Amino acid sequence: MSHALASRLDAVQPSATLAMTAKAQELKAQGRTIYTFGVGEPDFATPEHIRRAAAEGLAKSSHYTAVTGTASLREAICLATERDRGWRPSPENVTVGVGAKHVLFNLAMVLCEPGDEVVIPAPYWVSYPEQWRLFGGVPKFVQTRVEQGFLMQPEDLERALTERTKAVILCTPSNPTGAAYSRDELLGLVEVLRRHDCYVIVDEIYADLVYDGFEHASVARLAPDLMDRLVVVDGVSKSYAMTGWRIGWGIAPPALTKALAKVQGQSTTNPTAVAQIAAEAALRGPRDAVLHMREAFSARRKKMVEGLRAIEGIRCDLPRGAFYAFPDVTGLYGIRHGDRVLATDDDVALWQLDVCGIAAVAGTPFGAPGHIRFTYASAENVIDEALAALSRAVADARRG
Numbered sequence: 001m002s003h004a005l006a007s008r009l010d011a012v013q014p015s016a017t018l019a020m021t022a023k024a025q026e027l028k029a030q031g032r033t034i035y036t037f038g039v040g041e042p043d044f045a046t047p048e049h050i051r052r053a054a055a056e057g058l059a060k061s062s063h064y065t066a067v068t069g070t071a072s073l074r075e076a077i078c079l080a081t082e083r084d085r086g087w088r089p090s091p092e093n094v095t096v097g098v099g100a101k102h103v104l105f106n107l108a109m110v111l112c113e114p115g116d117e118v119v120i121p122a123p124y125w126v127s128y129p130e131q132w133r134l135f136g137g138v139p140k141f142v143q144t145r146v147e148q149g150f151l152m153q154p155e156d157l158e159r160a161l162t163e164r165t166k167a168v169i170l171c172t173p174s175n176p177t178g179a180a181y182s183r184d185e186l187l188g189l190v191e192v193l194r195r196h197d198c199y200v201i202v203d204e205i206y207a208d209l210v211y212d213g214f215e216h217a218s219v220a221r222l223a224p225d226l227m228d229r230l231v232v233v234d235g236v237s238k239s240y241a242m243t244g245w246r247i248g249w250g251i252a253p254p255a256l257t258k259a260l261a262k263v264q265g266q267s268t269t270n271p272t273a274v275a276q277i278a279a280e281a282a283l284r285g286p287r288d289a290v291l292h293m294r295e296a297f298s299a300r301r302k303k304m305v306e307g308l309r310a311i312e313g314i315r316c317d318l319p320r321g322a323f324y325a326f327p328d329v330t331g332l333y334g335i336r337h338g339d340r341v342l343a344t345d346d347d348v349a350l351w352q353l354d355v356c357g358i359a360a361v362a363g364t365p366f367g368a369p370g371h372i373r374f375t376y377a378s379a380e381n382v383i384d385e386a387l388a389a390l391s392r393a394v395a396d397a398r399r400g
């Protein structure tokens with residue numbers, strides 16, 4: 001008998017964001033003040049009416065539901081997609097999973113043959129390449145540039161597509177950059193995708209979180225002709241402050257939906273019944289809380305970006321959406337930290353944690369060396385305090 005673990009794990013990295021969170025929690029447990037800008041979740045509690053619906057729902061949620069989610073949740077998803085994204089899917093094309101991450105994982109499982117290429121704009125959310133690598137997929141990264149707002153350019157997408165391309169993954173607004181495609185920018189990419197027969201996976205989990213009047217644009221609305229190979233991934237985690245409930249979904253063509261149901265039926269079965277009730281209450285209920293949280297994020301975004309920009313050695317653009325600032329910190333290289341000199345984003349992230357108690361994630365695992373991702377899902381006074389500490393630490397370090 002062999003005790004060896006499956007070799008497919010060799011190609012996969014553990015989640016960098018979760019690793020930073022664990023390190024910060026360890027320091028917190030030792031009594032240190034820690035500013036948590038690492039984890040990608042709202043600091044708000046799930047809105048009251050959603051929690052109440054779940055509490056009431058406990059009385060009727062003791063059993064398995066349909067594998068791909070209850071009929072009424074899938075209907076609510078379709079209605080909310082029409083209200084919030086401007087197009088109306090049909091419930092039989094919806095698969096509800098245990099968070100959007102689970103749906104993306106299942107998509108990699110049902111689509112990826114060893115050697116298949118998946119095109120991913122960089123910087124990217126850490127899980128996309130790792131999920132495909134687990135199944136022998138080959139990520140093809142398309143480098144985006146900060147001068148172009150971290151938006152993938154059509155000609156760069158065109159160059160990355162080959163006859164081995166199985167899928168392209170777009171994330172708008174993006175984790176980690178906050179970049180979001182306008183209607184015209186998206187149409188530029190759609191033109192290219194029309195000429196290449198591959199799946200198009202669009203992750204819209206941050207679509208409700210866009211600022212300064214920016215309008216989210218959905219590929220599904222702009223290009224219904226791509227529907228037979230388009231998959232939209234969405235969920236309640238970010239917009240409704242429901243990360244712990246673990247409900248996300250995919251909207252996919254019929255054959256793919258069937259395949260997703262097949263793998264889910266052999267793994268989790270349905271997502272937790274009471275969490276489905278909560279998600280349905282979120283989607284069918286009033287939107288005030290979502291708008292209120294968006295307002296708060298918008299103010300925090302300005303505070304975070306302005307505060308970072310005021311620190312010598314940090315350059316930061318104002319992102320269009322999500323809740324991340326993604327500054328270039330290469331100007332901090334050269335600062336002394338004990339017997340080391342900062343020379344990478346990882347060094348800067350560890351120095352910040354050590355000297356100022358700021359937990360934020362280095363850019364390298366997102367495919368962006370030289371950057372750090374700051375989640376601005378914290379109260380404004382916490383952002384102020386942390387950035388003041390960072391500013392002092394930089395000034396002290398420069399004085400030697």
Ligand SMILES: Cc1ncc(COP(=O)(O)O)c(C=O)c1O
Binds near residue numbers: 175
């Ligand atoms: C871009 C992106 N997609 C999907 C997810 C997963 O969300 P969920 O909580 O629904 O699994 C995240 C969470 O961090 C994310 O940032």
